[in-house]
Every structure is written in C-alpha cells, then in structure tokens.
Amino acid sequence: MEPDTLGIVQFGLGGVGRALIGQVLAAGDRYPWLRYVGLGDRSGFIWRPDGWSAGELRDLLAAKAGGASLRQAWSAGRQAAGVFSQERLERGAAIVEPLLTTAAGGGLTVVDVTAERNTYPALLAARAAGAHLVLCNKWPLAEEQDRYDALLAGGPGRLQYETTVGAALPVLSTLDGLLLAGDEVQEIQAAISGTLGFVTSQIEAGQPFSAALREAQTRGYTEPDPRDDLGGTDARRKALILARKLGLRGNMSDITVESLVPPGLESVPLAQFWDGLRSVDAQYAARVATAHAAGQVLRFLALVSRDEAQVGLQAVPRDGLAGSLTDTESLFVFKTRRYGDQPLAVRGRGAGAEITAAGVLADILAITPGRTARALHRAGAAGGR
Amino acid sequence: MKAKPTLLLQLGLGRVGRALVAQYLAHGDRYPALRYLGVGDSSGLWLIPDGWDAPALAEAADFKGSGMPLTRWHPDSTRAETVPAPDAYAPDLLWRLDELGVRRAIVVDATPPGSDTTPLLIELHRAGYDVVLANRAPLGGSQRDYDALTKAGKGRVRANAALGAALPLADALRHQSGGDPIQTVIAALDPALNWILAAVQAGLRFSAAVGEAGRRGLLHRDWCEDLSGATSARVALLLARLGGLKGEPEAVCREALLPLGWETQAAGAVWERLGEYDSALAQQAWLAGEQGQVLRYLAVAGPDRVRAGLEGMPATGPFGRLAAENSLVALYRAGDARPTLLGGPSATAATTAAAVFADVVSLL
Numbered sequence: 001m002e003p004d005t006l007g008i009v010q011f012g013l014g015g016v017g018r019a020l021i022g023q024v025l026a027a028g029d030r031y032p033w034l035r036y037v038g039l040g041d042r043s044g045f046i047w048r049p050d051g052w053s054a055g056e057l058r059d060l061l062a063a064k065a066g067g068a069s070l071r072q073a074w075s076a077g078r079q080a081a082g083v084f085s086q087e088r089l090e091r092g093a094a095i096v097e098p099l100l101t102t103a104a105g106g107g108l109t110v111v112d113v114t115a116e117r118n119t120y121p122a123l124l125a126a127r128a129a130g131a132h133l134v135l136c137n138k139w140p141l142a143e144e145q146d147r148y149d150a151l152l153a154g155g156p157g158r159l160q161y162e163t164t165v166g167a168a169l170p171v172l173s174t175l176d177g178l179l180l181a182g183d184e185v186q187e188i189q190a191a192i193s194g195t196l197g198f199v200t201s202q203i204e205a206g207q208p209f210s211a212a213l214r215e216a217q218t219r220g221y222t223e224p225d226p227r228d229d230l231g232g233t234d235a236r237r238k239a240l241i242l243a244r245k246l247g248l249r250g251n252m253s254d255i256t257v258e259s260l261v262p263p264g265l266e267s268v269p270l271a272q273f274w275d276g277l278r279s280v281d282a283q284y285a286a287r288v289a290t291a292h293a294a295g296q297v298l299r300f301l302a303l304v305s306r307d308e309a310q311v312g313l314q315a316v317p318r319d320g321l322a323g324s325l326t327d328t329e330s331l332f333v334f335k336t337r338r339y340g341d342q343p344l345a346v347r348g349r350g351a352g353a354e355i356t357a358a359g360v361l362a363d364i365l366a367i368t369p370g371r372t373a374r375a376l377h378r379a380g381a382a383g384g385r
Numbered sequence: 386m387k388a389k390p391t392l393l394l395q396l397g398l399g400r401v402g403r404a405l406v407a408q409y410l411a412h413g414d415r416y417p418a419l420r421y422l423g424v425g426d427s428s429g430l431w432l433i434p435d436g437w438d439a440p441a442l443a444e445a446a447d448f449k450g451s452g453m454p455l456t457r458w459h460p461d462s463t464r465a466e467t468v469p470a471p472d473a474y475a476p477d478l479l480w481r482l483d484e485l486g487v488r489r490a491i492v493v494d495a496t497p498p499g500s501d502t503t504p505l506l507i508e509l510h511r512a513g514y515d516v517v518l519a520n521r522a523p524l525g526g527s528q529r530d531y532d533a534l535t536k537a538g539k540g541r542v543r544a545n546a547a548l549g550a551a552l553p554l555a556d557a558l559r560h561q562s563g564g565d566p567i568q569t570v571i572a573a574l575d576p577a578l579n580w581i582l583a584a585v586q587a588g589l590r591f592s593a594a595v596g597e598a599g600r601r602g603l604l605h606r607d608w609c610e611d612l613s614g615a616t617s618a619r620v621a622l623l624l625a626r627l628g629g630l631k632g633e634p635e636a637v638c639r640e641a642l643l644p645l646g647w648e649t650q651a652a653g654a655v656w657e658r659l660g661e662y663d664s665a666l667a668q669q670a671w672l673a674g675e676q677g678q679v680l681r682y683l684a685v686a687g688p689d690r691v692r693a694g695l696e697g698m699p700a701t702g703p704f705g706r707l708a709a710e711n712s713l714v715a716l717y718r719a720g721d722a723r724p725t726l727l728g729g730p731s732a733t734a735a736t737t738a739a740a741v742f743a744d745v746v747s748l749l
Contacts, residue, residue: 169725170556177545177553180746181739182412321728324706329723338735339551342711346553348725355718369541 002368003107009038009047009131011122012114013064016136017041019357020113021057027361028054030375033368037108042116043069109157109364112137113357120147127155134363135161136356138237141244144251148244160363165192165238168355169346171332175245178344184337185246188304189321192238192311194328194351195221195229196260196300200313201326203288204297208281210274221328225270232257232300232311239302239309246306258312260300291315297323321345390436391749392422392487394514396474396502397495398449399426401519404738405495406446410439416746422490427500428454429469430478433462434485474501476508491515491748493741497605498522498615503530513539517744518547519737524626525619528633531626541748546740548623550574550732554714557725558627569687569717570624571724573707575616576731577603578642578682582670582695583709586679591666592659609652613641617684617693624686632691640694642682673697679705687717703728 008024010017024034036057038047041064052060063073109132112119117139127133135141140151141164152159165171178185191197195216202212213230216222222229236255243250265276284298291298296315299322303310316322321333321343330350335343349355365372393409395402406424413419420436426449433441441460448458456467468481482490492514494502503523507530510516516534518524524531524544535542545555552574558567573579577598584594595612598604604611618639622630630636641648644662647655673680678697681704685692698704703726707713712731715724730736 170553170727173556174553177556177740177743181743182408182415183739319706327723338739339730342708342730344551344553344729346557346725346727348716349721349723373541374536 002370003033005033005035006107006109006364006368007035007037007051008109008111008364009040009126010036010111010113011040011045011119012112012116012137013039013041013060013070014113014115015353016356016360017113018061018064019353020111020360021061023354023357023361025054025057030378031365031372033371034364038110039070041070043071046070046074107368108132109134109367111135111360111364112140113360115139120151124151124154127151127157127159130155130157132157132367133159133161134360134367135159136163136360138164138234138241141241142237142252145249158367160366161241162363163356163359165241166330166332166346166350167352168359169330169332169348169350171346172241172245174332174334174344174346175242178334178336178338179245183339185334186305186337187335188242188246188302189331189333189335190238190242190302190304191299191322191325191329191331192302192350193229193232193235193300194330194349195226196232196235197325197330198328200298200300203284208278209284210277210281213277214274227261227266227273230260231266232259235300235302235311239304239311242302242304243306243309246304248306248309254309256308256310256312258310260313287313287315299323299325321347390418390420392420392436392490393493393745394422394430394432394482394490395424395493395495396430396505397426397493397497397500397520398424398446398455399495399497400734401737401741402426402495403446403450404734405493405519405741406442408735408738408742410443412742413439416749419745419749422487424455425468425470425473426455427470427496428456429467430473431455431458431460431465431467432482432485433460433465434487435462435464437462474505476504478505479508479512489513489515491517491745493517493519493745494523495519495738495741498610498619499607503534507533510534510540510542515541515748516543517741517748518542518544519741521547521616521619521623524623525634528626528631543744543747544623545744546737548620548627549714549727550712550740551729551736552712552714552727554727557714557716557727566718567628567716568719569685570628570714571704571717572617572620572624572684572712572714573681573704574620574684574712574714574732575611575614575682576710576712577605577608577611578614578617579707579712579731580709581642582680582682583707585666586670586674590660590663592663595659607652609643609648609655612643612655613648614639614682614693617682621684621686621691621693624684625691628686628688630686630691636691638690638692638694640692642695669695674700677701681705681707 035051037049037051060073110126111134113136115137120140120143123133123140162172198216198221199212203209213226217226236252236257239255240252262280265273288298295318297318298313299316301314322331325331331347333343333345421442423430423432424445445458449455456469492509496502503526506516506523523534548554580603581594581598585591618637622634622637670680677700679700680695681698683696703713710731714727717724
C-alpha cells in the first residue's frame with residue numbers, strides 16, 4: 001500500500017539539492033503527494049512535520065542562491081522551531097526519530113544529496129525506523145563492509161542510489177536487470193570520471209597535461225583542489241559501489257587506484273602544485289605518443305569484477321568504445337555471459353546538477369510506483385521499471 | 386509461513402518463449418514463489434493451476450521446439466487443462482481462469498506481432514493481472530487500447546523487452562518522470578534492417594542482403610512486414626506515446642525499405658521483383674557516402690516528427706559506426722546536442738527473454 005503523502009527529508013542544499021527542490025516544485029501539480037518535511041545543510045537542519053509551502057521553498061532557494069546558509073535563510077522573520085545543529089544531525093537518531101513519528105501518512109524518504117561523510121548515522125537510524133533512502137552521496141555506500149552491510153540490511157524501506165554511479169545514466173538499474181535475470185556479469189569497464197575523461201581527451205589532442213587540467217578547472221569540471229580528481233578518490237568510490245553490486249566483499253582500500261597526482265605534490269600548497277605539474281607534461285606526452293604508435297589512446301578507466309577492481313590510465317584501441325569518448329562523456333561497458341562478444345554499453349553525459357537531480361527525483365518516485373504511473377499516464381508520459 | 390505462489394501465464398512458445406522457459410528453469414530456484422500456471426502457442430494453451438513442475442515445462446518447450454503444435458503434447462498432471470485457440474486468446478479466458486480458482490497472475494506476451502492478444506491482455510489487466518510484454522504490438526495499436534493497457538489499475542505493466550529488446554531503454558527513460566525529460570529518441574533497433582543496410586553499405590546487393598538476412602534467421606516468416614519497417618514504426622509510436630503523444634498508429638510516418646506500392650503485393654511477387662530495387666538502393670547508399678554519411682533505418686520520436694525510415698547519418702558518428710549485428714539508441718534532452726547512448730548486440734531470443742525475466746521478477 002503506497003502512502004498518501006511521501007515526506008521528503010533532504011540532506012544537502014548544494015547544486016544538486018537546489019536543482020532537486022526546483023524540480024519537485026516544477027512538478028508539484030503532477031506529483032502532489034511529495035512534500036518536503038526536512039531540510040539540512042552544513043549550518044544545520046530544519047524539520048517541519050506539516051511541510052514546507054512552495055512559496056517558502058522558493059524563498060529558501062533564492063536565499064541559498066544569494067549565499068545564505070539554511071539557518072540564516074530560515075531565521076529571517078520565521079519561527080525557529082525544529083532547528084537542529086549539525087552535531088545533532090551526526091548523532092542520527094536524535095533528529096530522524098521525531099520526523100518519523102510525525103510524518104503524516106507514514107511515508108518518509110530521506111534523500112542524501114550531500115558529498116559529506118557524516119550522514120551515515122542519520123541514514124542508518126532513518127532506515128531502521130522504516131524510512132526509504134535515496135542516495136546521491138557515495139560515501140555511505142563506500143563505508144567499511146560491515147557498515148555497508150548494516151545499511152543495506154538496515155530496514156524495510158527502499159534503498160535507491162542510481163545516481164551515485166553515472167549520475168543520469170541508467171547504470172545500476174541496468175546492472176540490476178542483468179543480475180535479476182541470472183546473467184553473469186564478468187567485467188564492467190567504465191570511464192567514470194568526467195574530469196579525467198576531459199583531461200585525457202585534451203592530452204590526446206596535443207595539449208600538455210598541466211594545461212589540460214588548467215582548462216578543466218577553468219570550465220568548472222574539477223574540484224577546487226584538482227588533486228581530489230587526480231587522486232581518483234571519487235572514481236574509487238564508484239568502482240567500489242559497482243564491485244559490491246557484483247558481489248565483491250571489500251573496502252576502499254581494496255580498490256587499486258593509479259593516482260595522477262605527481263609524487264611529491266600530494267600535499268604542497270596549491271600554487272606550488274600547479275607550478276610543479278608542468279614537470280610531468282613531457283612524461284604524459286610520451287605515454288600518449290607510445291599509445292598512438294600502437295593505434296591506441298589513453299583513457300582513465302575502471303575495470304570492475306566481483307573479484308577485484310582497479311582504476312587508472314589505460315591505453316585502449318582508438319576506434320573502440322572507450323577510445324572514441326570525447327569531452328566529459330562517461331561510459332559503462334557490461335561484459336556478460338549472455339551478451340557474449342558484443343557487450344552492452346551505456347554512454348553519455350554522466351554529470352551535471354540538473355540531470356543528476358532528475359535522476360534523484362526518479363529514484364524518489366520509484367518509491368511510489370503506482371501513483372507515479374497514474375500521474376504519468378494522466379500527463380501522457382511514462383517512466384520505466 | 387510459506388509465501389503464496391505467484392503464477393506465470395506465458396503466451397507464446399517461439400524462440401523467445403522457449404528461451405524464457407530455459408531461463409526460468411536455470412534460475413527459477415532463486416525465485417521459489419514463482420510458478421508456471423500455463424504456456425501457450427498458436428494452437429492453444431495448457432494450464433496446470435497448481436503449477437508446472439520443471440520436467441513438464443522442459444518437455445513442453447522441447448516438444449514445441451521440434452516444430453509440433455503445443456496442444457498435441459499432453460502433460461502427466463491430471464489437473465492439466467487445454468484451451469485450444471482461438472478461445473485461448475479470447476477475453477473470456479479470464480472466466481476460464483476464474484473457474485480454475487486463479488484470480489491473479491503475471492501474464493507474459495511472447496507471441497509474434499501478428500497475434501491478436503490485445504483484447505485478452507486488456508481484460509486480464511483490468512482484472513488485476515500483471516502484464517509483461519515482449520511483443521510490441523499490444524502497445525502499438527489504437528490509442529484506446531494503449532490507454533486501457535497502460536492505465537495503472539490493479540495490475541501492473543512492464544515492457545522493457547518490448548521497448549528496448551536487449552538495451553535498457555526503459556531504464557534510461559525513467560528520467561521522463563523526473564525533471565529532465567528526454568525530448569527526442571533515435572533508435573536503430575531492428576536487427577534485420579540494421580544488418581541488411583550494413584551489408585548494402587558494404588557493397589552487397591539489396592536482394593542478396595535480404596536473402597542472407599533470411600538465412601541468418603533475422604527475418605520473420607512474414608519478411609515483407611520486416612521490410613515494411615513495421616517494427617521500427619511500432620518503436621517510434623511507443624516512444625512517442627511515452628513522450629506524451631496521443632495518436633493512432635497512422636501518426637507515424639513510415640517509409641518501407643521497399644519501393645512505393647510493393648508492400649501491398651504478395652510476398653512471392655515481391656521476392657521475384659526484389660532485384661529491381663538493388664540499383665536504386667545502392668545509388669542512395671553511394672550518394673550518402675559521398676556526403677560522409679551512411680544509410681540507417683531508424684525509428685525517430687521527437688516533438689516535430691515521429692517516423693520510421695531511411696536516414697543518412699554521419700559516418701563518423703555513433704550510428705555511422707554501428708556494426709551490422711548491433712543496435713543503438715540515442716536519447717536527446719532539450720538543448721543538449723550530446724545524447725545518452727545505449728548500444729549493444731541486436732536482440733536475440735536469449736537477451737529478449739532475459740529482459741522479460743527481469744521484468745517478471747521485478748513484479749514479485
């Protein structure tokens with residue numbers, strides 16, 4: 001039985017979080033059973049069992065866009081009841097339990113669109129209390145194996161996390177479909193870093209490595225400190241999520257990653273890092289030339305199976321699936337027993353706040369499939385599984 | 386407490402149907418609550434209300450695989466009942482099932498496109514049966530039938546196999562429900578036409594390519610319908626409907642891979658004349674090549690066109706590079722020239738059955 005109302009508790013009001021609220025507001029007529037009852041950012045958490053009005057949410061978005069924190073935005077002329085500190089959020093149950101007891105209709109979904117490591121306790125408590133979880137944040141799924149197991153087995157609600165790998169691309173649902181039908185997924189080859197995909201495309205086109213990274217930063221593709229991208233931490237988390245889907249029992253430390261941060265530049269000040277980066281330009285140019293001579297190109301790829309996972313630079317055939325990638329495209333190639341020599345491939349734009357938020361919203365709506373199907377039918381559109 | 390079994394009624398025991406039976410037999414132990422209620426082919430249905438055992442199911446599939454009509458086979462079970470065609474596919478089957486004590490089941494339509502299963506599926510769906518489609522035809526009929534079948538009622542409908550065959554197209558379209566709708570979909574999903582055009586592009590005469598496609602088992606018995614582009618037209622219509630189109634099948638602008646007027650001729654006559662189209666198509670392919678393009682037979686569903694037909698696609702683009710044995714779908718969002726691409730092998734009985742099986746178990 002689907003609930004009359006699905007209360008949304010959202011952790012995170014960054015780009016994806018704000019885009020998600022915008023999309024829920026825009027689709028408010030189509031999905032009237034969705035109602036925000038809790039919102040949190042780094043400044044704290046506010047819960048409103050009766051729900052936010054559309055006007056309040058729009059005001060909040062405007063205030064956040066202007067640089068205000070959630071607490072600042074909310075305290076401006078409004079009752080401050082139900083405001084929790086970040087510390088209480090980290091204690092999990094202290095904040096989630098009251099929500100669960102007050103959410104009308106019994107349906108509650110906790111949505112994590114942060115990039116924080118500290119949401120795990122709250123998520124676990126919410127799951128134990130029967131809430132559904134929709135995760136865009138990869139950290140809770142990259143916890144140590146026992147904590148990961150506890151989260152998965154932690155409650156009766158749905159656990160959706162399609163956007164943690166490939167953002168808008170149907171990666172995990174494809175994998176689920178293959179596994180459900182008894183196919184044996186032998187290996188997944190994945191270009192899972194849009195940033196490093198761009199860098200490898202640029203050095204392929206003749207740009208020095210340092211200049212390619214600088215351009216990626218100028219275009220807004222990198223983290224503020226690009227070493228976060230070069231180190232492969234994000235790619236490692238995604239590889240772990242995929243590998244665990246395939247049955248790997250292991251942790252982040254079991255994923256082999258080739259860091260592209262030059263030795264000695266790991267912890268120097270950023271300006272010094274940029275200066276030092278030029279020292280590896282010739283080395284990358286030589287790797288590109290060697291690959292060229294063999295009809296290959298360099299790509300930053302993950303290779304994932306149920307036994308192991310590794311992430312790093314690889315030389316691949318220029319005219320192959322990975323070799324033909326451009327710009328920040330992501331690619332997931334599923335090699336399976338049933339598909340044989342012709343693997344199944346999913347390729348496209350794997351990042352961006354709006355499309356990621358759309359994927360999160362689709363995950364939220366998957367919790368109420370019957371209502372969603374009826375709404376889509378009325379609107380003349382339909383979703384999938 | 387033992388879980389109540391979920392019954393499966395499978396219409397169609399052709400290649401996809403037999404592959405589905407094989408997958409159930411191989412992996413059914415993971416889903417112990419799932420039991421076959423019945424299987425059927427064009428000759429009729431066999432029903433065993435308390436469920437089929439694995440040997441009987443395997444035997445029935447083998448019997449059918451040997452080319453015999455299923456109703457000539459006889460199971461050991463004393464509770465087995467046969468319902469001959471056409472009654473087996475008439476809406477009144479619901480009452481027959483009711484008499485047998487069956488109130489709910491998952492119905493799989495793995496029949497070929499020409500089978501008229503739609504009225505039965507609508508009746509069962511209305512009564513609360515879940516419907517899983519490998520056959521596109523029930524969703525490619527009149528708008529009224531489409532509405533009746535897709536309107537969420539007590540029963541649920543899954544059509545991943547019908548939509549994308551071996552590709553996860555329905556999963557990609559999930560974003561329709563979110564805030565970033567797909568605006569245009571271009572699909573090369575017809576294994577026969579993909580192969581024939583790749584062969585023509587490689588220099589083979591059209592008539593020879595059609596003959597070779599037949600030898601490779603890519604064409605259906607009604608191969609003229611294959612060349613008419615009906616498969617892609619159904620895909621285009623279905624995609625357009627998922628995108629919000631309210632319209633009849635005639636809304637699809639369909640261009641056959643045959644000269645104008647040939648479609649209405651008898652298959653034998655078309656076969657005799659096939660060579661007459663060789664030079665015209667070869668010239669079209671050459672002209673496309675001169676412009677850096679290759680010919681592809683595509684289903685297109687977008688705000689300004691819903692069509693199935695020949696298109697010249699850039700030779701260096703994803704459709705231009707499409708291998709003869711592969712399928713490809715491109716999904717475009719508004720204002721975004723870079724599509725999401727789903728590529729892989731053209732549908733086979735095994736991959737289509739796998740998509741059906743995944744749909745079935747998603748309903749458990």
